[in-house]
Amino acid sequence: MVRRALLLVNRNARKGQAQLEAAISQLNVLGFELLEAPIDRSSRLAETIREYRDRVDLVIVGGGDGTLNAAVEGLIETKLPLGILPLGTANDLARTLGIPSTLPEACQVIANGKKQQIDLGWVNGKYFFNVASLGLSVQITRGLTKTAKRRWGVFAYAATAFQVLWKSRRFKAEIVCDGRSQKVKTVQIAVGNGRYYGGGMAVAEDAAIDDERLDLYSLEIDHWWQMALALPALRRGTHTQSRWVQSWQGKEIFVYVPKAKSINTDGEITTTTPAHFKVVPKALTVLVP
Numbered sequence: 001m002v003r004r005a006l007l008l009v010n011r012n013a014r015k016g017q018a019q020l021e022a023a024i025s026q027l028n029v030l031g032f033e034l035l036e037a038p039i040d041r042s043s044r045l046a047e048t049i050r051e052y053r054d055r056v057d058l059v060i061v062g063g064g065d066g067t068l069n070a071a072v073e074g075l076i077e078t079k080l081p082l083g084i085l086p087l088g089t090a091n092d093l094a095r096t097l098g099i100p101s102t103l104p105e106a107c108q109v110i111a112n113g114k115k116q117q118i119d120l121g122w123v124n125g126k127y128f129f130n131v132a133s134l135g136l137s138v139q140i141t142r143g144l145t146k147t148a149k150r151r152w153g154v155f156a157y158a159a160t161a162f163q164v165l166w167k168s169r170r171f172k173a174e175i176v177c178d179g180r181s182q183k184v185k186t187v188q189i190a191v192g193n194g195r196y197y198g199g200g201m202a203v204a205e206d207a208a209i210d211d212e213r214l215d216l217y218s219l220e221i222d223h224w225w226q227m228a229l230a231l232p233a234l235r236r237g238t239h240t241q242s243r244w245v246q247s248w249q250g251k252e253i254f255v256y257v258p259k260a261k262s263i264n265t266d267g268e269i270t271t272t273t274p275a276h277f278k279v280v281p282k283a284l285t286v287l288v289p
Contacts, residue, residue, distance in 0.1 A: 001031070002031055002032070002033050003031060003032050003033070003057045003058065004032070004033045004035065004055065004056045004057050005027070005032045005033070005034055005035070005056055005057065005058050005059065005060045005083065005110075006035050006037060006048070006049065006052045006055075006056040006058075006059045006060070006080075007024070007027075007034045007035065007036040007037070007060045007062065008036075008037055008039055008045060008048065008049075008059065008060070008061050008062065008063075008067075008071060009036065009038070009039060009061075009062035009063065009085070009087070010039050010042075010062060010063030010064070010067045010087060010088075019103050020062065020085075020087065020103070022103065022104070023062070023085055023103040023104070023106070023107055024036075026103075026104060026107045027060070027107050027110065027111070030107060030108075030110075030111040031111065032060075032110075032111070034060075035052065035055065035056060037052070039063070039067070042066070042067060042070035043070070045067070045070045045071040045074060046070070046071060046072070046073040046074030046075075046077075047074065048074070049071060049074030049075060049077075049078055049080065050074050050077060050078060053078040053080065056080065057080075057081075058080055058081040058082070058083055058110075058287070059071070059074075059075060059078075059080045059081070059082055059083070060082075060083040060084075060085060060110060061082065061083070061084060061085070062085035062087045063085075063087050063088055064086070064087060064088015064089055064090060064091060064267075065088055065090060065091065065092050065093055065129065065130060065266045065267050066088070066266060066267050066268050067087075067088065068082075068084065068093055068129060068266070069127070069128060069129060069265065069266040069267075069268060070268075072120065072127045072129070072284070073127065075284055076120075076127070076283055076284065079285070081115055081285045081286065081287060082284060082285065082286045082287065083109070083110035083286075083287045084097070084099050084106065084109075084110075084286070084287070085103060085106050085107070085110075086099060086100075086101055086103075086106060087103075089199070090197075090198065090199040090200070090267070092129075092130045092194065092196040092197050092198070092199070092200070092266075093129045093130060093194060093196075093266075094106070095195075095196045095200065096129075096130070096194040096195040096196045096209050097116070097118075097209065097286060097288045097289075098288060098289050099288065099289065100289075109287055109288065109289050110287050113287040113288050113289055114287070114288060114289075115285050115286070115287060115288075116210065116285070116286055116287075116288045117210065117282040117283075117284070117285055117286075118194075118209045118210050118282070118283065118284050118285075118286055119193055119209055119210055119211070119212055119279050119280060119281050119282065119283060120193060120279075120280045120283040120284060121191065121192070121193030121214060121265075121277065121278075121279060121280070122277065122278050122279070122280050123191070123263060123265060123271060123275050123276065123277045124263070124271040124272075124275060124276055125271070126265050126270045126271050127265075127280070127283075128193060128265040128266045129193060129194055129209070129266055130192065130193065130194045130196065130197040130203075130266050131190050131191065131192045131193070131194070131197035131198070131203060131264075131265075131266070132190075132191050132263055132264065132265045132266075132275075132277065133188060133189060133190035133191065133197075133263070133264050134188070134189050134255070134257075134261045134262065134263050134264070134273060134275070135171065135186060135187050135188035135189060135219075135261065136187045136188040136219065137188055137190065137198070137264050138261070138262045138263070138264045138269060169187070170185045170186055170187055170220065170222055171185070171186065171187075171257060171259075171261070172184070172185055172257065172258060173185075173186060173189060173218075173255055173256065173257045174255070174256045174257075175189065175216065175218065175248065175253065175254070175255055176253065176254040176255075176256075177216060177248040177249075177250040177252075177253045178250035178251060178252060178253075180248075182246070184218045184220060184246060185220060186218040186219060186220050187219050187220070187221055187222075188218070188219040189216065189217075189218050189219075189255055190203065190216065190217055190219075191214050191215070191216045191253060191255075191277050192204065192207055192214065192215045192216070193209060193214060193279060194207065194208075194209040195207045195208060195209060197266075203215045203217075204217070204247065204249075210282075212251070212279055212281040212282075213249050213250065213251055213279055214249070214250060214251065214253060214277060214278075214279050215247070215248075215249055216247065216248045216249070216250070216253055216277075217245050217246065217247040217248075218245065218246045218247075219244065219245055220244050220245065220246065221244045251278060251279050252276075252277065252278045252279075253275075253276075253277040253278075254274065254275065254276055254277070255273055255274065255275040255277070256273065256274050256275075257273045257274075260272045260273050260274075261273045263275055
């Protein structure tokens with residue numbers, strides 16, 4: 001049976017055109033009739049999905065985490081299943097879902113994989129797959145150029161992080177998690193829905209994208225060398241045991257700071273504090289191995 005799929009591709013993504021054309025050919029061989037809508041600007045993604053809702057059986061998004069995030073509202077509204085071609089720099093959602101980084105294998109997952117319902121995070125009206133955060137990560141996002149991402153891939157994240165770390169200072173915040181309040185002095189507050197973010201960092205050791213909860217950590221270092229010591233644990237998700245980290249788990253979280261701070265959702269700066277976070281259980285259906 002031929003399946004009709006809307007193909008939304010970021011043709012400026014890090015992986016090359018040749019790989020992409022090969023993936024499109026493979027999807028045709030695997031029995032898909034592809035209706036490709038080019039992405040000229042990400043703000044049109046959700047609208048495009050709505051336009052095609054009655055003409056296709058699923059949506060295939062080729063790009064990184066930012067491209068996927070831009071499509072999320074259209075996917076929620078139409079309830080169409082999502083297939084992922086990981087074409088970005090970090091591909092953290094694909095990593096969380098166990099989708100292979102090589103396009104031929106990712107195509108096989110779209111054709112032969114199973115459907116899995118996943119949760120979404122939500123902050124101030126904006127959805128996120130992976131992580132929403134404020135502090136250090138926002139400075140990294142602002143310092144991370146497209147040229148650096150294309151040239152260095154995930155290593156660009158680490159290089160930019162150490163550059164901004166020299167200038168970062170702790171700020172005061174109040175965190176209210178499922179009704180429990182705590183005041184902190186921190187360089188970063190991160191709220192995770194999935195497992196991976198920032199090019200392979202783990203939100204928490206036992207985080208999952210279908211556990212119907214959010215995982216929050218507050219990074220309370222005040223010297224660059226402490227970050228160097230904490231980094232291995234942050235990559236593994238074992239940072240909850242670090243003396244420089246406080247962590248919470250919950251379904252609804254509020255963050256207040258004396259002066260408004262920008263919030264990064266899946267690598268894009270989209271909103272500001274005060275922040276109201278919540279988990280949206282079983283919000284989307286995704287094709288996984």
